[in-house]
Amino acid sequence: MNESLINRLSGLAFAAFGAALLLWIIPAHTETASYGWLKPDTLPKICAWALAGLGLVQAIVAGGKALPDRYEFGIVALTAAVSGLTIWAMGKVGFLIAGPAFAAVLITIIRERRIVWIMAAVVGAPALTWVVVTLLLGRPLP
Amino acid sequence: MPEIAIISGGFADAFTWVNLLFVALGVAAGQMVGAIPGIGPIMAMAIAIPFTFVLDPLVAISFLVGINKGGLFGGAIPAILINTPGTPDAAATTLDGHPLAASGKPVKATRMALFASVTGDTVSDIVLITLAAPLAGLALKMGPVEILALMIFAFSIISGLIGDSLIKGLIAAVAGLLLATVGLDPEHGTPRFYFGYFELYDGASLVAVAIGMLAVAEIFRRIAAARRAGPRPTIPPGQGGAAQRVSWADYWSCRFAMARGAAIGTVLGAIPGIGSTAAAYMSYAVTK
Numbered sequence: 001m002n003e004s005l006i007n008r009l010s011g012l013a014f015a016a017f018g019a020a021l022l023l024w025i026i027p028a029h030t031e032t033a034s035y036g037w038l039k040p041d042t043l044p045k046i047c048a049w050a051l052a053g054l055g056l057v058q059a060i061v062a063g064g065k066a067l068p069d070r071y072e073f074g075i076v077a078l079t080a081a082v083s084g085l086t087i088w089a090m091g092k093v094g095f096l097i098a099g100p101a102f103a104a105v106l107i108t109i110i111r112e113r114r115i116v117w118i119m120a121a122v123v124g125a126p127a128l129t130w131v132v133v134t135l136l137l138g139r140p141l142p
Numbered sequence: 143m144p145e146i147a148i149i150s151g152g153f154a155d156a157f158t159w160v161n162l163l164f165v166a167l168g169v170a171a172g173q174m175v176g177a178i179p180g181i182g183p184i185m186a187m188a189i190a191i192p193f194t195f196v197l198d199p200l201v202a203i204s205f206l207v208g209i210n211k212g213g214l215f216g217g218a219i220p221a222i223l224i225n226t227p228g229t230p231d232a233a234a235t236t237l238d239g240h241p242l243a244a245s246g247k248p249v250k251a252t253r254m255a256l257f258a259s260v261t262g263d264t265v266s267d268i269v270l271i272t273l274a275a276p277l278a279g280l281a282l283k284m285g286p287v288e289i290l291a292l293m294i295f296a297f298s299i300i301s302g303l304i305g306d307s308l309i310k311g312l313i314a315a316v317a318g319l320l321l322a323t324v325g326l327d328p329e330h331g332t333p334r335f336y337f338g339y340f341e342l343y344d345g346a347s348l349v350a351v352a353i354g355m356l357a358v359a360e361i362f363r364r365i366a367a368a369r370r371a372g373p374r375p376t377i378p379p380g381q382g383g384a385a386q387r388v389s390w391a392d393y394w395s396c397r398f399a400m401a402r403g404a405a406i407g408t409v410l411g412a413i414p415g416i417g418s419t420a421a422a423y424m425s426y427a428v429t430k
Contacts, residue, residue, distance in 0.1 A: 030327075033330045050312075057309055064309070109365060
C-alpha cells in the first residue's frame with residue numbers, strides 16, 4: 001500500500017464517518033428542540049458536513065505524509081486493540097489486574113529485555129499509579 | 143495608574159522570609175504535580191487548601207500561587223521529555239520542545255521553557271499591577287462575536303501551520319470541535335453524545351483528551367519506531383555541559399518570541415472563555 005492510497009483511504013474513512021454522523025449518530029444521540037436558532041444538533045451537523053466534505057477532498061487530493069510500513073501499521077493496530085481490550089478489562093477485573101497485564105503485553109510488543117525496565121513497567125508504574133491516585137488523591141481507580 | 147505607595151506597601155508585605163519560603167515550597171510542589179500528566183496545578187491547589195487553613199492569609203495565598211506557577215511550568219517537563227503535556231497549557235510546548243529534546247538537548251529545552259515561562263509570567267504580573275483596570279475594560283468589551291472570531295482565527299492558523307497537509311489540519315480541527323459538542327448543550331441544556339455515560343454530561347475532559355491525543359499517539363509512534371533508531375531524548379555521550387546551557391545569546395535571540403507570547407497571553411488571558419491553552423497555540427502560530 002503506497003502513501004497516496006493510504007491518504008485516499010483515510011479521507012474516505014472520514015467522509016464515511018461524517019455521513020454516519022449525519023444519518024445515524026446525530027439523530028440518535030441529540031435531542032430535538034422546536035425553538036432557538038442554535039439547536040442541539042446544529043453544531044454537530046456543521047461538523048459532520050465539514051468532515052464529510054473534507055474527507056472527500058482528502059480522498060481526491062491525497063496529500064500529506066502517511067505511514068506506509070505494513071509492519072509498523074500492524075504494531076500500531078495491535079497496540080490500539082490491546083489498549084481497547086485493557087480499558088474493557090479494567091471495568092471487569094479492575095485496574096490492579098488489568099494494569100500490570102497491559103504493561104506486560106506492551107513490554108513484550110516493544111521487545112524489552114532489560115529486567116529492571118520490565119519490573120519498572122509491570123510492577124512499578126501500576127503501583128505508583130495506584131499509590132498516587134487511590135492513596136494520595138483518594139480517587140477510585142476502575 | 144496605580145499609586146506607588148500601594149505597590150511598595152504590597153512588596154513590603156510580600157517579601158518576608160516566611161512568604162518567600164512558602165512560595166519556594168509551593169513552586170517545588172507545583173512543579174512535581176504539574177509534571178504528572180492528568181493531575182495539574184488546579185488539583186494540587188485543591189489538595190493544598192486544607193493545609194492553608196492554619197496559615198496566615200498572605201502566606202497561604204503565596205503558597206497557592208507558588209503551586210499554580212510551579213505547576214504551569216511543571217507541565218512543560220513531560221511535554222518536552224516524553225511529548226506528553228503535564229497540563230493542557232503545555233500542549234503547545236510539545237511541538238518544538240520535544241524535537242529539541244530528541245535532538246540531544248533535553249536539559250537545554252527544559253531550561254529554555256523555564257526561562258520563557260518566568261519571563262512571560264513576570265511581564266504579565268507587571269501588566270496586571272499597572273494596567274489591570276484598562277485591560278479589564280477591554281476584556282469586558284469582548285462579546286461572544288469577538289470571542290468566536292478569535293477562536294476561528296486560532297483554528298485557521300493552527301490548521302494551516304501544524305502538520306504537512308492543510309486538509310488534515312482542518313479535519314483535526316473539525317474533529318476537535320465535534321468532540322467539544324459532547325455533553326450538555328449550553329443553549330437548551332439537553333445532553334448530546336453521552337451514549338448512556340452520565341460522566342459525559344460535563345463533556346470530554348480536556349486533560350483526558352490531551353493525554354489521549356498526545357500521549358497515546360506518542361506511545362504508538364514509539365512502539366512503531368522501536369525497531370528503528372527513533373529519536374529519544376537522551377544526552378549524547380561526550381556532549382559537554384555548554385551544549386545544555388542556555389546562554390544569554392540564546393535567551394536574547396528569543397526576546398521577540400517571548401514578547402509576542404507574553405503580549406498574546408496577557409491579552410487573551412484577560413478575556414473570559416478563551417483560556418491559556420488557546421493563547422499558547424495562538425502565540426506559537428504567530429511566532430511560527
